[in-house]
Amino acid sequence: MDISGLDLNLLRVFDVVFRHGSVSRAAQELGMSQPAASQAVTRLRQLLGDPLFERMHGGVRPTPRAERLALAVRAALATLEVALAEAHAFEPQQAQKRFRIHLSDIGEARFLPPLMWALREQAPHVQLETLPMAMTEIADALDRGSLDIAIGFLPGVTGTQQTVLLSDHYAVLLRKEHPVLQVLQDGRLSPENLRSLEFVAVRSHSETLRILQALDLQQQIRLSAAHFMAVPSIVRQTDLAVIMPAEIADTFERQGGYAVVQADLPASAFDVSLHWSWRFAQEPANQWLRSLVVEVFRQRA
Missing domain, CATH: 1.10.10.10 (Winged helix-like DNA-binding domain superfamily/Winged helix DNA-binding domain)
Incomplete structure (x- = not known):
């Protein structure tokens, strides 16, 4: 034609x-x-x-x-x-803009503090709004501009541009004085050890539920929680265990009162990635935000 x-x-x-x-x-x-x-x-x-x-x-x-x-x-x-579009460069020190990002509740707790500190230094008038979405909605939201970026382990998000921020794996978080720690061999949880534990399951994190199902440990779930925020306190005050990303679990261990234990968990490795739409790949503000996120993650690594 x-x-x-x-x-x-x-x-x-x-x-x-x-x-x-x-x-x-x-x-x-x-x-x-x-x-x-x-x-x-x-x-x-x-x-x-x-x-x-x-x-x-x-x-x-x-x-x-x-x-x-x-x-x-x-x-x-x-x-x-x-x-x-107007071809003006993005000036972070003067910009008064609101960015919208997808993060899970556990992602907010771990990644927002260093990101907000970086914004305070580099773009003091910029605002962030987190908009957690179902994985099936993220790509369309990025394309429509209702999300600027998405951060997380998002295997169901396709058709976006992305870069890996960090590689991680799942581990088990326990209270420091948990009885099972006294019987470990080589410092790892054996299948028998795992079957002796009782777990907190977080419904908003489907991968941990998948791991418990793959290990046939559904009967060991004593608490099914909607969100992650209360789980560390529950683990610290009980003998319940939780499967969670090792990189985040390590931050609790450093605070004291917790132990992070490795185990042979199925399909445990995963990548945390930054996703954005090709529609806004060349937009100056979006480019600056992506660069800042990569910089913050690199410093943490």
């Missing part, structure tokens, strides 16, 4: 319909009526000679041609957005 006859607004509608899997939700985001959005999709179908989307329960799904086209359209629109 001759691209000179293509209305770029049709590609914008295509992109939003592709992301949402729904013409009505795309129309809502774009501030247009559903008939107008449907008409735009119909015009693009006629130009490309492909249905692009097939109706299904609850929305639409892309055809193979639309799947191949989507990435190129997103890249082209992102390039235009950057080119048309």
